Amino acid sequence: MKITPLYPIHEQLGAAFAKKHLDWNIATEFTDAISEHHTVRNNVGIADVSYRGRYRLIGEDRAKFLHRIISNDVESLSTGEGTYATLLTHRGKIIADLSISVLEDAISIDTAPETTESLFSELDKYIIADDVELSDVTAETGAIAVHGPKSTDLVQSVLGINELAALPERYNCFREADALYDHTTVCVRTDSTGERGWTLYTAAEALGSLWEALMIEGARFNVQPIGWNALESLRIEAGVPRYGTELTDSVIPLEAELEHAIDFEKGCYIGQEIVARMKYRGHPNRLLRGIEVDPDSTSQERCGCGLAKLASIQGEGDLAVVEATLEGNIGTLERMAKIGNTNLIIKTARAYSSYAGFIEDKMEEAEIAGDSETAEEMHARAIDLYIRSEGYALKALAKSDKTFNEARTVDIDGFEKALQRLKKKDVEPLFWAAYSIARGISLQKDDPMQVIDLARVELMMQRVLELDETFYFGGAHLFYTVYYGDRAPAIGGDPEKAKEHIAHVDRINDGKFLMSKLYLARYYAYPKQDVKLYKTALQEILDAPSDIYPGEEAATSLAKSRAKRWLDQVDVLFDPEMEEGDTDE
Structure with missing residues (x-):
């Protein structure tokens, strides 16, 4: 993994680290995220943001070149000024967002690590x-963010600049400090936390000295080092979108309310026609919105549009969009769940399980292609995601019954009694806990310690059936379809029982849920070696209209994707000499 020049200092301070932004090992907490969050709100905090990408643009045509490509005005900027902009596709979608600073002899660009x-x-x-030369200076430079009500006083004191407070509100106005530690420091205004803030850019070899100076001088301002987790919570609370989470290449700037990143008078730039048409002739059909959640509320309605993006993916037929939405927003949802809202905890559990399903699909594709390395990587990722899902689901159950998780470790009779205490309101976390444990067991069949838990999972799913058999398309019935259809008869396998549960799923969904046909092929026709039924069921999925189950296009698309892949495996799964319609009976 990549590390910043300040990594050794952060280690000495006892920071916790985690992999973030593709492949960066970043300090996430120095004390705890909550106290660090309040430090920035009340005093001043400093954070290492050297993982962000940095470019330097030189040449006579640098301003003109950048002006005609990005969404905001560059040519009118004077030295010491800057702006925020986006680079778009020809269809107006965001490729990257950029913070631009105009130096005397160059233009400096700061961008998200995902787009470096x-x-x-x-x-x-x-x-x-063009007379333009573009250089990536990420490795040879570094950046420290200073945020909080006392940030200006601290930065002025360290850099010897006395005019920061007088700078106009315009985004990215900045000043250069004279040589400090033998290197120039550029101080750029950045308000990404909702508090007055500054980002200090300097050479990588001077970054450690700058950090120490900020800590020493900042003692009288009660300065504290700030980790990635607090920066994220501050950003989210301030309603500032970030590329890689809320901003992706499926978003048009106006959908994210980034009008400050656009100059509507500048004329042509890439994607300008789409943006202008939306501005003057129409309106965005969706808007990115921040939400404030009552930590005492368990009502999904209180969460409102904040969960809309994750909730609406059920109606999205493009699986790539669904996967990208889950991947791009799961971290945000996880951080929101930390406030203790039961509904958000459950949504996080479901999101992790759903994302794990996509990873399992990639694992299967790699196995079929003979790519064992990728298959093993996806296998490990899926297990990890299901473990996370299980953890959040059990956390939600513990909020309903504080003794439940302890009961899981006692004898079966005690566990059954704990299950009987659960009510219908507990069905959702109970299902996701059981489902994620079951999928983890399925992925680790060779581990006898994992299989031991299967009896408890069966009891959990039985309780789901008792409380609400219709939950999640009859998901408990689908569990039993696999339970009976994917095991040998000697250890309880029974394809006929699997078929009975499939019939219940069809009844619950009026035959519109195509996953039931998928399960019929895999967990009944295959163990019965009924090749004709196997092909028929999968072909019916492929022939079904994409809107057969309105509002559930994602599940329909997933069923079609798997049906095509499984149909291609007929010669592998069945005896090639078996006549269609014959079975092994």
């Missing part, structure tokens, strides 16, 4: 006859 490499390639391909 791709943005360089995008900009470079437009340099043809």
